[in-house]
């Protein structure tokens with residue numbers, strides 16, 4: 324669906340002083356498959372919005388190559404680009420609705436621009452509004468809607484021309500946690516039912532964990548980590564990624580290290596994934612290897628629809644190597660922390 328290679332984008336006039344030039348994208352390569360939900364996470368200024376806007380050429384890169392939905396966007400003329408953009412929808416943090424137009428007129432807007440026959444527009448708008456849970460709200464004005472409802476209008480408008488790809492720029496950042504979940508669930512449903520590929524940018528790992536299949540971590544215009552969400556979330560490699568995960572888990576590694584300083588024994592971190600998460604493995608391993616263990620920290624949650632658990636335990640006595648082997652045999656990832 325998307326194939327980016329070595330994309331660079333600088334802001335600043337060609338002959339301005341080096342300190343006035345901002346390198347927003349510094350050699351980005353990545354690909355997104357059809358039907359995939361792909362997250363891009365990064366701090367403020369990392370280049371997320373710039374990258375998203377490159378994907379529909381609202382922003383032209385200085386160099387690099389860019390294929391979206393089977394087309395080399397950089398080679399298209401204006402008319403071709405307009406038609407290519409009908410296959411790429413976009414939603415925004417602040418919804419970007421036209422306040423002087425009704426909900427129905429907002430959703431109809433891209434259809435009018437695409438010269439749809441007038442008699443087909445109203446039925447299409449009704450279908451779209453029903454899909455996003457706003458049937459019979461078409462007569463209202465944006466100011467009469469809640470933030471969550473406004474974003475639903477934004478989504479209906481983005482889907483109007485039947486795109487294969489939806490770009491989301493911090494689409495839930497202006498919403499409360501409950502509304503955020505509802506909108507993310509709607510996006511996940513559209514992904515499943517329409518096979519819509521979604522690229523969403525965010526600064527919250529929770530958003531990534533809830534609906535993304537893969538994620539790229541952006542820092543200073545570069546991809547510093549990329550992979551399946553479960554892998555990146557459970558085994559973050561880069562310091563920036565680790566900080567995002569710790570924020571999402573509301574833990575502070577330094578605090579924990581201090582807390583554990585006085586705990587005797589070896590410290591292990593165990594990671595369970597899938598249905599295994601709910602099995603009574605630890606008790607069995609302790610009995611068979613004669614170890615004693617205390618649980619220092621733990622959580623059980625889901626990444627998209629896959630359950631996972633991560634436990635930090637202190638182990639004393641018994642056959643530690645044997646216990647590690649038994650755990651590994653059962654598909655539990657074991658890391659020795661101390």
Ligand SMILES: Nc1ncnc2c1ncn2[C@@H]1O[C@H](COP(=O)(O)OP(=O)(O)OP(=O)(O)O)[C@@H](O)[C@H]1O
Pocket residue numbers: 334335345346347365366367368369370371372373374526
């Ligand atoms: N039109 C522009 N002109 C000049 N500099 C820009 C422009 N747009 C972005 N930048 C700069 O490029 C860098 C990346 O900006 P970008 O908006 O892509 O970051 P972001 O990751 O989306 O941040 P945020 O989370 O705050 O939205 C920043 O240093 C920003 O100041």
Ligand SMILES: [Mg+2]
Pocket residue numbers: 371372373
């Ligand atoms: Mg941004």
